[in-house]
Amino acid sequence: MDAPVLPMPAPLCLVNNKDGALSLDPAALAVLQGVAEPLVVVAIAGPYRTGKSFLMNRLAQKRTGFPLGPTVQAQTKGIWMWCLPHPRRPGVTLVLLDTEGLGDPNKGDSHNDAWIFTLALLLSSTLVYNSIGTIDQKALEHLELVTRLSELIRVRDGDKDSSDSTEKEDEAEDTEFTRFFPGFVWVVRDFTLELRVGERPISEDEYLEQALQLKHGHGRKVQNYNGTRLCLRNYFPTRKCFVLPPPLATEEHGSLEELPEAALAPRFLQQAARFCDYVLGSTWPKVLPDGGAVTGRALCTLLCSYVEAINSGRLPCLEGAAAAMMAKENAAAVTAALEAYARGMRGLSLPTESAQLSASHGEHLREALAVFQRRSFRDRDQEYQRRLMEQVSTEYSRLQEENEAASQRRCRALLAELARPLDTNLARGTYAQPGGYHAYEAERQQLLEGYQEAEGKGPKAEEVLDEFLAGRRAEAEAVLKADNALSEAEKQLEDQKQQAQLLEQQQKATAERERQLEALLADERSSYEQNLQALEAKMQAEAASTQRELQRVLDAKLREHSELLQRGFGERAALMEQELAALRREMNNSSKQELAANACDAVRAACDLASVVRLTRALRGTAV
Template sequence: EAALAPRFLQQAAQFCNYVLSSTWPKTLPDGRALSGRALCTLLHSYVEAINSGRLPCLEGAAAVMVANENAAAVAAALEAYARGMRGLPLPTEPAQLSAAHGEHLREALVVFQRRSFRDRDQEHQRRLMEQISTEYSHLQEENDAASRRHCKALLAELARALDTSLARGAYAQRGGYRAYEAERQRLLEGYRQAEGKGPKAEEVLDEFLAERRAEAEAVLKADNALSEAEKQLEDQKQQAQLLEQQQKATAERERQLEALLEDERSSYAQNLQALEAKMRAEAESAQRELDRAVEAKLREQRELLQRGFSERAALMEQELAALRQEKRNHNAQGLAANVLDTVRAACDLASVVKLSKLAKSRGTAV
């Protein structure tokens, strides 16, 4: 740069300042401004068509650019969601998993909205929401599996003393059932006090008690210190305990199902909110572009009148009238119709997902 003439540098700086201060951003016919990346993609497609001998078409190149940009936006948003959720240790409680899902869903939607481009009919945003829903379902399955493994390992550790005593025959004597029951209650107390068991805590405990039902009955029958009436009473207590645990496991599943449906409601409320915000921004951008177009036509008309081309200036009235009508139509119909379509699409998709999850949890098909 030091070798260049100062006058040349001055003129170059003036030219750059003029370009930066006087030119509008490159836009598509609908008024949507192009980012640098989108413009490069558009130019590449257009030039590639010329080099290959095909007839270049701006609309075709724009369609390719839009598809590429939106596909990249979906991938980037999904990666942002997955990256955030991967940091969550498993097993975790359903409430913590749900909170993380909501937080990282919002982050993913922000990433998508910033990068997506003219996503007409919200096709790519719906695709993103479907993929996030699938990712969240997989994570819930992994959390359930991790919870089952953890709870089974915890019960096995807590039952070690009980199993050792059983192997030694410590309970196969008078008063053995009382000692067995006391040790079993210590096991249950230790299990309930343990933290970090995850969503399958009650279900795994229900299975554990059911599996060891025969063992408890055998110890009870072998205890000669108890009368038949006492044995019958203890047997009824065991049955009541099993029934209570079954009810806890059922209640746990029902709470998780309701939480799952609430997650879906929250997810699609966020999705709808993001869609409305984006469409309002796009509508405002289109409105500004129409305002600029009208102003440019008015300026051109004034210049024609000043130069004495009154007939040509009069002909421009038709173009101005068309632009003004387009502005009125845009203000009256554009956003309302788009929002209505968005609400319908989001609600339809939410209903499908909810029904699918509900059917899966109950073992039925939609």
């Protein structure tokens, strides 16, 4: 099993933003690499000096952690990370990402704002946007970065520039972004207005939706007005809003972390608690568009890919980064699974009986497949699982050869030890006298009985004994011929007994090889059955995850479609209907493809097993 992440007492800088270049901190990457669990990743962004770090510390259930400052100078540069056990979900790690403030005048490079914001968005499963005052046109202008996302990232290699795209292609891009983008939570700080529309009280979520309402028309002003609103509505699968009153009832100064809870306004604390409860309770682990849960190792690989692309002047490619990450993780999954198998098999003391080796192989193959399934991502062509099975088969064959060699050494050494009295008497000429053959034969039978009673001989016991007896055939004949006390008839009878014994031992050796071939066939059959069962279970789980993710996107688009119709945006709703139809087709095709893949794998496994049967029969014929 992978070790859980070590306790992380304080945040670390994950992404450095210095002199217009992004770099990754090795210490923070090492922590992230060590997290083998699924991640809930919560990132926060927003204008500088708006209290983002305070909210992140509350999510961490700590008074201090991310730096808070009482001055107008921004405290956070780049992206800071804090990994903690999730307080509500066992086996899940909570990753908090605090980003430097947008619009810091001391930074002087708004382009870096865009990349920091983009990284926070791509890494998170929930993105919190923190602002001051109200959600008005000015607040939305701070979020104009959202409208530039299509210029900063591309879903797949070969996607053309958004400036050349049609409105229909823009709608398709919206769907693609929705699959990769997190849920969106807007926190409005120092909010002092009443939540009302006319005389009707409204909720915080209704307040956000009112602020994101679109204007009718096609002019430039309307397009500018609608731009950020459309992106927020179309890109993010879920939207949530919280409004927090000023934290202090008076003009008391000082850092919020330095003030006692009693000094903070009760309504502020209540709203902050509601925010934390929602984020911790509603944010699910980060997944890929096909539903695969992202671990710390996987997120680390994605981050490195994104930053490398940004620093080299290329646009981060979402599908390309995901594919590279999956290939790396699947290769690592094969290595980890093979190590688990080899580690388990190393516990055997050789030589051992074939049945024990076979049982251990089955047990540790199951363990290896479990390790692989736990760590691997979408292995669509089963390339990596086949690679694992081939390597396990190779390792098992090597162990069988080692076991056979150890068995031969053990049995030959045992026979040499048991034959020592016989060899001593032969050297002394003890049997070269009348009645010597019966004495020789009694000594040899005692040797055979001692050999049969000995334990731990392994799979070559009968074969080595056959070899031993055949090697002693001339010796026995010489002793028999030299015994003048026996008549010729008696000598012929004893010679026939020797031949019968040799034939019987040959048959035992052949039967032993037969049993081993049968066991090999059974092992192969069991291996393929285990492989097929693991494969089917994995594919069914992945199919369910894919369906859940597609349903999540479909639900978001259905909500948006309904609202467009209610607000009179029939033309845009009609474009979205095509998008919805495409999503439904994809859900249907995805389900059918998974079933077809299962069927194909069953046929492939059956064909492979048939090959094993033919091979085993051929080997059996050779052995006989």
